[in-house]
Amino acid sequence: SPHSRDSAVPDRISGLLAAPEDSELTPLLRPKGVRRGYALLPPLLKVLPHQGQQNWDSEAPRLQPDSRALRYMKRLYKMSATKEGIPKANKSHLYNTVRLFTPCSECKHSHSDLMKGDLHSVDLLFNLDRVTALEHLLKSVLLYSFDTSVPTSSSTCVCHLSVKEHDSSSQVCPSVSHSVAFSLHFEVRKRKWVEIDVTSFLQPLIATNRRNIHMAVNFTCLMGDPRPNTKQNDFINMALVPPSLLLYLNDTSEQAYHRWNSLRHRRKNPAWPRQRSSPFADVTGDEGRENTQLKRA
Amino acid sequence: SRRRRDGNLKEAPATPPYNLSEYFKQFLFPQNECELHSFRLSFSQLKWDRWIIAPHRYSPQYCKGDCPRVVGHRYGSPVHTMVQNLIYEKLDPSVPKPSCVPAEYSPLSVLTIEPDGSIVYKEYEDMIATKCTCR
Numbered sequence: 001s002p003h004s005r006d007s008a009v010p011d012r013i014s015g016l017l018a019a020p021e022d023s024e025l026t027p028l029l030r031p032k033g034v035r036r037g038y039a040l041l042p043p044l045l046k047v048l049p050h051q052g053q054q055n056w057d058s059e060a061p062r063l064q065p066d067s068r069a070l071r072y073m074k075r076l077y078k079m080s081a082t083k084e085g086i087p088k089a090n091k092s093h094l095y096n097t098v099r100l101f102t103p104c105s106e107c108k109h110s111h112s113d114l115m116k117g118d119l120h121s122v123d124l125l126f127n128l129d130r131v132t133a134l135e136h137l138l139k140s141v142l143l144y145s146f147d148t149s150v151p152t153s154s155s156t157c158v159c160h161l162s163v164k165e166h167d168s169s170s171q172v173c174p175s176v177s178h179s180v181a182f183s184l185h186f187e188v189r190k191r192k193w194v195e196i197d198v199t200s201f202l203q204p205l206i207a208t209n210r211r212n213i214h215m216a217v218n219f220t221c222l223m224g225d226p227r228p229n230t231k232q233n234d235f236i237n238m239a240l241v242p243p244s245l246l247l248y249l250n251d252t253s254e255q256a257y258h259r260w261n262s263l264r265h266r267r268k269n270p271a272w273p274r275q276r277s278s279p280f281a282d283v284t285g286d287e288g289r290e291n292t293q294l295k296r297a
Numbered sequence: 298s299r300r301r302r303d304g305n306l307k308e309a310p311a312t313p314p315y316n317l318s319e320y321f322k323q324f325l326f327p328q329n330e331c332e333l334h335s336f337r338l339s340f341s342q343l344k345w346d347r348w349i350i351a352p353h354r355y356s357p358q359y360c361k362g363d364c365p366r367v368v369g370h371r372y373g374s375p376v377h378t379m380v381q382n383l384i385y386e387k388l389d390p391s392v393p394k395p396s397c398v399p400a401e402y403s404p405l406s407v408l409t410i411e412p413d414g415s416i417v418y419k420e421y422e423d424m425i426a427t428k429c430t431c432r
Binding site: 063064065069070073074076077080081083084085086087096097098099100101102127129130251254255256257258 | 350351352354355356403404405406407408410411412413414415416417418419420421422423425
């Protein structure tokens, strides 16, 4: 009975069988008479929208991701796994989870043109509810995609980043409570994606399980031609679509694949299956059979 | 020794010609012995391709077949398997025979869209059976 099955199941597996609390699982997953619905494909099903008794294709509405973000993640998938979906044995790639968040709201402050370049500043709000407590941050980057089809002379951009605290009184665009600026030079012309490492900023926030991250990011892009002309300004505004936030994580849960664990597992069980004579050979005639077989071989 | 052997031969009753095929039958592997079987599914069949972006196809494989009585040396089975088989054969047939189950797996990388629209790349453990055993 389900009860005995629960008690017999080691705790590492019972977590996999935990039923999503408030979901009405379809008959496929909840066989007749079973008290608790079991997630048959635990990790994959946990991300399934909770269903009533309908069939699967009437899924709960799902926000559609940004197409650029989707393109980037498909590229990351191709680099990390084979066509059959087997993770590549890549020593440098310690992560087993990568999450990409697009900002859920932004307030664009267009400043006047301070220097030769164009200052483009946005306040961004990222909601990190999907990050679980067992997912530990390895690295996080702001991901800018540039529309390189726009003709431009070479330009270098300097990025100023300030992370904001959210206080209850503030509107969607929070007031700056503490900001740390850092500059990063990169050539826009050559790249389609630019990753700006913000790990040091986000580490403390994610470690304290912060769910909402407010950021103000501004770019000063010094064009090759000092005289700011409207065409190039358009380029920068067009190129700087709001960035996505990329988190490289190490999921420490049982279901996640741990490279080091699989290496350790193989070391623990050397040549498998082991050749072994069993104490019951005479009863089952195994010894005699084995000898005859060996001779025959 | 030759005299003794001839003596033995004269005494030994003529045994019926032994049917060799009968003799070798006991060494043949059972027809449907426990082994790994391939199975390929695409997430579109389950209508999950709207939120599982990659891979398009997935081969979980599965183990099926009878466990031979003597499994010690072929499946890396623990001695308990033989004990269980003995119990089933000699003591209590209500105790189940050893079953053909996966012994090792390989992971799978999955790219999915989360309900909030974010995108996640995840590597899951134990998603593809790669070896079978009798337990």
